[in-house]
Amino acid sequence: MAEPVTALNGARFEGIATIEDAGPTGMITLRGDLASKEVKAAVKKAVGLDIPGQRAALGGKETAALWMSPDELLLMCPYDKVAETIATLDAALEGQHFLAVNVSDARSFLRISGGGAREVLAKLCPVDLSPDAFAPGMFRRTRMAQVPAAFWLDEGGTFHLVCFRSVGEYAFNLLKTAALSGGEVGVYG
């Protein structure tokens, strides 16, 4: 099989925050009734996680379950485990009204870390990113400059951000510009 290549091909930038390509990542859109016991059991079986609450992210070892909308989750797993994870979902949800689709190559996945991470995102998104308002485990879909993006914050203070692959380079360059040294605003202390 050909080697997977991300749109950003391992790009990395260090400024007031570190912006980096998270590399090939398995991503699965799962639509269905998130309140049903069948979907709950299927997600548990596929990625070992519960159904995240409204606008929440649950992270596991190499997996994640992200709340996209009242009837949609984005599941993450290792890139080479997507086919078997979808097969697990398909088998567990047989007969249910659902959709499980591989979107791994349709998305770019980035990490924003370091002291200026909150500020870098706050420059680009209409979201209150102060520590009181945006805490680890929260997931947010929003607008990043001119494109839609979604991100969550982990316990270690790193943001994980997803956008469409077609705007991956645009997203990286935006974040890079917002993270240029000398661009500190210091709004979050």
Add this chain to the structure above:
Amino acid sequence: MLILTCPCCGVTAEETEFHQGGEAHLTRHGPGASEEEFHTYLFAKENPKGVHFERWRHNNGCGKWFHAARDTVTLEVYGTYSAQTLEPPQVIRDAITAKRPGWRWREFA
């Protein structure tokens, strides 16, 4: 700048996270409708100075459609509510009445 709360995902954000989708509570006249009815559906829209009802979509967020009741003069948002309804719920009407007693919009008051 409007600040809207999406009733589907609970996010409160400024209007650029959303997209306006035209007037709310239109009756779509389908097959068999008269030309007059279809013309009304397509072109006869409200353009009020004051209380107004619109459809909005959380296009940069959860992607869902919803309704908003707002004021075109003051830009206050009286409330947002489900897209799955043919008329504004009482709680929204009450919120408008509290600020604009005697308001009217199409057949609603």
